[in-house]
Amino acid sequence: MSDEEKPINEETPILEILTQIKNGIRDPKKLPTDIRRDCVEHLWHVEGQPTAVIAQLLKVSDKTIQRNKDAIRERNAKKLTQEDRLKILGDLLAKGTAAHENLMRLARSKDGSIQEKAQSGYYAWKAIEEQGELLQSLGYFPSKPMQIEADIHYSHEEEMTPAQLKEELARLEGIVNAKGIVDPRIAELIDAVKKQIALVEAKAGIKELKTRIEEIEKGQGNACAPMKH
DSSP states (O other): OGGGGGGTTTOOHHHEEEEEEEETSSOOGGGGGHHHHHHHHHHIIISSOOOOHHHHHSSSSSHHHHHHHHHHHHHHOOOHEEEEHHHHHHHHHHHHHHHHHHHHHHOOOOSOOOOHHHHHHHHHHHHHHHHHHHHTTSSSSSSSOOOOOOOSSSSSSSSOHHHHHHHHHHHHHHHHHHHTTOHHHHHHHHHHHHHHHHHHHHHHHHHHHHHHHHHHHHHHHHHSSSOOO
């Protein structure tokens, strides 16, 4: 029995059917409607083929493919159960985790340039960030910003000296470097904090300079004052 004579049913792999069609050993005009629709869905959603290409391959009109697409949309628009939602969520998280792991491998690769590694590290972080946003949008994380108290040993009311600011900045930079975090926003914040610390130091220096000048002027004024008899 040839490939073309083999019966087709819902258990027949769509890729096998499409391969036979592309190799000219199966006539797509003889496909049952439901099987053709599955072929359309694969060519449309998986391969990203336009309507005209799908119609040419399956030897039907563009209007037929459009009707098949409408039927596919209607079939996929069914109301999702809680179990369906959890399956979709699990699939999305698994794909996100796989993407993150692949990006981290690229970031640690010996073959890539520093720029390529940094970019891969950045996108690896974005993969985690977007997973968190997905979970937040689905109600698994709180929507309000969480107050993080981890490892910060001073209150917002405390006035920190430039030396203390430098020490805290060095600690935070150490965390970023140790975890291999590559994030342009973090780099911008670190640079901004360094400039702010320099500004605080400059203000303190100006204040000390002003005080010193006033003390000298006061001393000179006293030295020049006439002596009382």
